[in-house]
Amino acid sequence: MKTLLFVVATAAPILLSTAVPGVAQVSYERILAAAFEPGNWLTYSGSYGAQRYSTLDQIDRDNVDRLQPAWVYQARSTQKFEVSPLVVDGVMYITEAPSDATALDLRTGRPLWSYRRSIPQGIVTCCGQVNRGVALLDDQVFLGTVDAHLVALDARTGRVRWDVEVAEHTEGYAITVAPLALKDKIIVGIAGGEYGIRGFLDAYDPRTGERLWRFWTVPGPGEPGHDTWSGDSWERGGAPTWVTGAYDPELNLLYWGTGNPGPDFIGEVREGDNLYSESLIALDPDTGELKWYFQFLPHDVHDYDSTQIPVLLDAEFGGEPRKLLLFPNRNGFYYVLDRVTGEFLVGKQFARQTWALGLDENGRPIENPESIPSREGALVYPDDDGAANWYSPTYSPQTNLIYQNVREKGATYYLADATYEPGKIYMGASRRTVTGEDPKGFLRALNPLTGDLVWEIEVHSPPWAGLMSTAGGLVFSGTMEGDFFAADAQTGDVLWRFQTGGPIYANPISYLSEGRQFITIAAGSALFNFALPE
Amino acid sequence: MKPCFVIRWPIFLLLCLPSVVTLCLPTVLAAQSAEMEQGKRLFESQCGSCHGTLGNGGRGANLAQRQLRRATDDEALLKIIRRGISGTEMPGSFLTPSQVSSIASYVKTLGRVEPEEIPGDARRGEAVYASLDCQVCHTLGGEGGILGPVLDDIGARRSATHLREALIEPEAFISHGFLQLRVVTKDGRAMTGIRVNEDSFSVQFRDLVGGIHSFWKDELDTLEKMWQRSPMVSYEAGLTSAQTDDLVSYLVSLKGAR
Numbered sequence: 080m081k082t083l084l085f086v087v088a089t090a091a092p093i094l095l096s097t098a099v100p101g102v103a104q105v106s107y108e109r110i111l112a113a114a115f116e117p118g119n120w121l122t123y124s125g126s127y128g129a130q131r132y133s134t135l136d137q138i139d140r141d142n143v144d145r146l147q148p149a150w151v152y153q154a155r156s157t158q159k160f161e162v163s164p165l166v167v168d169g170v171m172y173i174t175e176a177p178s179d180a181t182a183l184d185l186r187t188g189r190p191l192w193s194y195r196r197s198i199p200q201g202i203v204t205c206c207g208q209v210n211r212g213v214a215l216l217d218d219q220v221f222l223g224t225v226d227a228h229l230v231a232l233d234a235r236t237g238r239v240r241w242d243v244e245v246a247e248h249t250e251g252y253a254i255t256v257a258p259l260a261l262k263d264k265i266i267v268g269i270a271g272g273e274y275g276i277r278g279f280l281d282a283y284d285p286r287t288g289e290r291l292w293r294f295w296t297v298p299g300p301g302e303p304g305h306d307t308w309s310g311d312s313w314e315r316g317g318a319p320t321w322v323t324g325a326y327d328p329e330l331n332l333l334y335w336g337t338g339n340p341g342p343d344f345i346g347e348v349r350e351g352d353n354l355y356s357e358s359l360i361a362l363d364p365d366t367g368e369l370k371w372y373f374q375f376l377p378h379d380v381h382d383y384d385s386t387q388i389p390v391l392l393d394a395e396f397g398g399e400p401r402k403l404l405l406f407p408n409r410n411g412f413y414y415v416l417d418r419v420t421g422e423f424l425v426g427k428q429f430a431r432q433t434w435a436l437g438l439d440e441n442g443r444p445i446e447n448p449e450s451i452p453s454r455e456g457a458l459v460y461p462d463d464d465g466a467a468n469w470y471s472p473t474y475s476p477q478t479n480l481i482y483q484n485v486r487e488k489g490a491t492y493y494l495a496d497a498t499y500e501p502g503k504i505y506m507g508a509s510r511r512t513v514t515g516e517d518p519k520g521f522l523r524a525l526n527p528l529t530g531d532l533v534w535e536i537e538v539h540s541p542p543w544a545g546l547m548s549t550a551g552g553l554v555f556s557g558t559m560e561g562d563f564f565a566a567d568a569q570t571g572d573v574l575w576r577f578q579t580g581g582p583i584y585a586n587p588i589s590y591l592s593e594g595r596q597f598i599t600i601a602a603g604s605a606l607f608n609f610a611l612p613e
Numbered sequence: 614m615k616p617c618f619v620i621r622w623p624i625f626l627l628l629c630l631p632s633v634v635t636l637c638l639p640t641v642l643a644a645q646s647a648e649m650e651q652g653k654r655l656f657e658s659q660c661g662s663c664h665g666t667l668g669n670g671g672r673g674a675n676l677a678q679r680q681l682r683r684a685t686d687d688e689a690l691l692k693i694i695r696r697g698i699s700g701t702e703m704p705g706s707f708l709t710p711s712q713v714s715s716i717a718s719y720v721k722t723l724g725r726v727e728p729e730e731i732p733g734d735a736r737r738g739e740a741v742y743a744s745l746d747c748q749v750c751h752t753l754g755g756e757g758g759i760l761g762p763v764l765d766d767i768g769a770r771r772s773a774t775h776l777r778e779a780l781i782e783p784e785a786f787i788s789h790g791f792l793q794l795r796v797v798t799k800d801g802r803a804m805t806g807i808r809v810n811e812d813s814f815s816v817q818f819r820d821l822v823g824g825i826h827s828f829w830k831d832e833l834d835t836l837e838k839m840w841q842r843s844p845m846v847s848y849e850a851g852l853t854s855a856q857t858d859d860l861v862s863y864l865v866s867l868k869g870a871r
Binding site: 273343454456493494496497498500503504505506507510511512514515516517537538560561562564573576 | 655658659662663702704706707708709710711712787811812813814838840841
């Protein structure tokens with residue numbers, strides 16, 4: 080027995096040093112250099128800089144009209160299919176609602192293993208028991224669950240390595256976010272902003288599941304920012320962290336957006352700016368220490384979670400090279416921040432909005448008092464689904480444009496009381512959608528340094544699909560009516576479309592399988608993989 | 614956060630024993646009354662704009678009836694208040710379970726309200742209905758046209774006031790799913806119809822004689838959505854006041870098959 084163990088132990092480094100098909104070995108160094116292996120998709124947004132840009136160019140403007148489905152995987156759940164898959168060394172790792180994970184063979188589309196989690200009764204999530212994907216690090220797959228656990232699976236088998244409770248799900252905490260794997264930590268955020276939770280961002284040891292740090296997005300007594308909450312409102316302050324952030328390895332800063340303060344629509348019970356809700360926080364990932372923050376929307380009463388994807392870009396700005404962070408916000412404004420210091424550089428309206436009269440020179444909004452939810456009802460654009468949401472933007476270095484799917488839909492909010500009960504909804508209003516008009520949706524291409532509109536494609540309904548741009552000169556997007564389409568990234572001309580038959584609530588990715596480029600999108604309950612004819 | 618006091622049931626019952634009727638019943642009744650008061654207040658602010666502050670309907674269904682068509686039991690009623698009705702204008706709510714429950718309790722009391730007094734004679738109204746050729750566009754008892762809403766249960770879905778207003782000013786209340794379109798194809802054909810479906814690249818509609826048309830949007834020169842247009846004419850001038858009363862009375866009597 081000892082001999083056998085010795086053989087295995089000594090052979091393992093050799094085995095692990097080469098890519099064995101079906102055996103993930105995603106070192107931190109590989110994720111760091113993801114741009115150099117575009118055939119794989121190693122982390123949620125494609126790279127730590129979160130541009131969701133693929134350098135693959137086999138599928139391009141000239142041949143995209145020949146794109147066709149190559150294989151389809153049918154999920155077992157009929158819940159919204161929000162997954163953004165990861166791909167490495169011949170295997171695709173997806174999640175299926177509510178909190179399952181499946182590994183698929185890229186050659187055939189056939190499942191290699193599935194982890195099926197039993198979910199306790201009575202789980203509460205505001206917007207569906209969904210999941211947006213896994214993280215990979217070394218030979219493990221990391222999955223957050225709607226009962227607020229973080230689970231590490233063996234990437235070869237799907238068997239559980241460890242399973243830890245992140246928070247108490249009966250109090251309204253849930254995980255829908257894809258975790259982010261860093262060098263020696265798994266970062267995971269929390270959902271539950273509609274249930275009076277107190278938000279946080281956590282780091283776990285990938286090997287043991289031990290929690291290494293927790294950053295409370297609502298500061299406790301004695302901590303800076305605590306005085307931005309009246310009374311004991313901080314205890315139910317929300318500020319969840321339910322969308323995957325970005326990471327700058329040179330600055331060693333982790334960037335993450337935070338959601339609404341609670342209760343969503345009643346400001347008077349939580350007087351103050353309500354830090355760090357509706358903010359972009361920059362943390363030292365080694366310690367969880369806050370390095371800087373920028374609050375987009377102090378004292379929000381519209382449920383405009385600033386939980387979008389921070390897109391990192393190094394560019395000349397104001398005549399000098401700057402490290403920038405681009406952020407098309409759910410509130411309808413496009414922001415550019417200096418990601419070293421958090422300095423506000425640009426704030427430009429990119430969608431119809433009526434809640435703000437504008438931004439001041441520091442980026443602080445000047446609120447329109449008529450838009451504040453009231454007993455009589457207050458009409459506001461956008462509604463609480465926002466001008467943007469969790470779905471991804473993309474930046475193409477080829478066109479130097481940032482692309483964003485935009486929702487233009489208004490609603491009237493009628494204020495109601497909200498009494499806190501653990502695990503129960505804590506929002507404080509009802510919504511009536513504007514009738515007598517079709518709400519609008521757009522795919523918009525913006526100048527990344529100014530937020531100016533360059534082109535747009537109008538789609539039928541406000542979309543919930545993310546975007547991906549490619550070196551083939553394309554942007555891929557989807558619609559609520561099931562159309563998955565490719566547009567010319569330079570001009571916005573639609574070059575190809577495919578009717579999938581189900582609404583698209585997911586981000587596209589691209590990868591190579593046996594040297595051939597594929598484009599993947601989840602639609603309805605199915606995962607479509609497109610390629611050019613062989 | 615813990616509640617500031619907790620009354621455990623055995624203690625509560627002990628307290629109640631000396632005089633269940635005189636001490637506890639008023640407490641229970643007061644609690645019910647407070648819930649009802651909350652339900653009424655919430656109903657008026659959250660639901661009243663469509664269902665009428667008295668619940669007797671408007672743009673939304675008339676809830677002041679003994680049997681609700683969709684909310685056939687308590688569970689269905691709670692679910693509808695929580696999640697809305699897909700494919701209709703009835704939205705879900707963001708209210709707490711106790712708020713939803715108090716609205717449901719209040720809605721159930723609406724069924725005990727005396728039915729609204731409606732002037733007019735339903736039998737004469739039926740003749741008015743036939744004389745106006747309403748059935749060219751509306752289906753009733755399986756007979757009639759398909760351009761307008763089915764009227765089998767219109768009396769359960771809409772109030773008398775709303776129906777009267779719709780007869781006089783039909784364009785103020787376009788029913789959900791009856792958007793009128795005008796299209797002109799690139800080869801010059803012009804058509805109008807009622808939208809059946811639409812996506813970013815295509816549109817399907819039903820023309821005024823019921824034929825289905827489907828176009829890619831790039832085949833069209835014009836796609837106009839006439840939000841404030843209805844194929845139905847106003848009957849303000851065409852009917853006497855008595856005839857209108859009779860017709861409304863007839864429509865209100867249409868409660869659908871049970």
